[in-house]
Amino acid sequence: AAPTPHARASPGVNTLLTAFDAFAGMARNTSEDVLREVARRKVRGVEDAVLPTEYARAGSGIVRLIGERSPDLVVMLGMGRAAAGLQLERVALNLDDSTSPDNAGEVRRAMPIVPGGPAAYWSTLPLDPLAEALQARGVSAVLSRDAGAFVCNHVFYTARHFVADRQLDVACGFVHLPRGTDQRPRPDVTALADAVEHCIEFVRTHRTPG
């Protein structure tokens, strides 16, 4: 379906920003906190959605959101293990494989996400220049090989596959944010929201169509 005219809040790049709810018994998910802070700022052209940390519902959710909102850019956030700062994920794997149950109690081991699909998809964000730009602003950002094999990776792969399969011109990437632990202070949500906003701005201005 053609995007409705009002769907383009910005004449530039329409962005879908997603995060996940709390999982594995943890009280909070940094990605949800950061997404709510970015949403509160009403950044032009950014639409946000929180996905459930469930393979099935998060997978169908991301596909529905991309279909309905026709974004030009999809930035997916999750909470990862990075000690500090942003973890920019290079590839999405065609693999669900975790001992952790998702929020629906489902455990998936050694299962392809799309049987017969490519083993992996690259992120289509300009990760290396983005990392440099973040570091130049004093933001802690590291490149990471992949997003794991739990629900975050599931959503990343599902989004990339949907976009590749339909040959949509949509840049798509995944960023893990730090998690708070007893040993570490709670992540600085304001600083992380600044960093996420900067990521979006950078990708919007450095995006090459096609």
Ligand code: PCA
């Ligand atoms: N992190 C988990 C799932 C939800 C989230 O925020 C992951 O890394 O897969």
